[in-house]
Amino acid sequence: MSTADAKTLIVLRHAKAGWPDSADDHARPLAERGHAQAPAAGDWLRENGLVPDAIVCSDALRTRQTCVWVCERLGELAPTPYLDPRLYHADAAKALAIVNETEETTRSLLVVGHMPWVQNLGMRLMSLDSDQDAALRMSEHYPTLGMQVFRVEKPWAELDGRDAALTHFVVPGR
Template identity: 30%
Template sequence: MTLRLILTRHAKSSWDDPLMSDHDRPLNKRGRASAQALGRWLDAKGYTPDEALVSSAERTRETWDTIARTAGWSAEADIASALYLSEPDTLLNILRGASGQTVMMIAHNPGCSFMAQSIVDAPPQEHIFDRFPTGATAVVEFGTQGWDDITWRSGRLVDFAVPRELIEAEEDAAVKATAAE
């Protein structure tokens, strides 16, 4: 059986209110556009989670809601405070308790970055993968019977996207389509 992880760092959040707690910061305009682009990309690729593990922070919940709405998904998110600013080992342990075949996890750096680099057998040598910027999404597959069998370096990276590149590609396609008319 193949299990699939969709690991996403939350989209860009707002720093407009310096008195707002980190946990309560919402997405900014760019973050909402990024989450929509991720939803379109995931939907087009057929990466549909049947389980979502989402940090309790506002920006991660809003990232999930926007992606799911854009992609037309019906899965409800499991909101987990343990995912808020957690260490990679905590992320791995939470993933080991998953029950879906395709699980989306939305969390924060540095945990997401370290997990993405450590969960795959051969991380790409791209600097952007190392940084795992806001909205970065790695799709990783595992040839195991259950999530409790997952270990570091046991996954295979099958796809990776960064919202900025997705948005640029969509804009380029729109320009070409307009020019062709």
């Protein structure tokens, strides 16, 4: 696969979540700040021409709410998200296995999830030709709404490690 045929993988950590006394971790909603910050991810994707063909999202409330805000900002361009409960308790290997299931017709995939696997997945995937500044920022601190963008030059099913170039690490709205 040539660079011109490359696909895009976007890994997004959910926006800032609250800690209500009555909610278990899976049911934690976005905090007021999270609702305010989450739309910026959709704005950034649209402004940078990175509208995904497909979205896979953890089924936890805070990731679903983040995804709703992103899709609202993408408007008519937003694909229907697929909620995958496996992403809630995933580690980097499980999250990568879910990415590996992506149909090859998908040119751009957004995965919405949680720490620590979002950061660990990025560390696992980064190839030597990754942007060094983005890699350093991502590895040092991965705040809520942190987003990684990777260039993928092989089939989704073959992604394994050190084989995707990190091109961006951003925290939209900051």
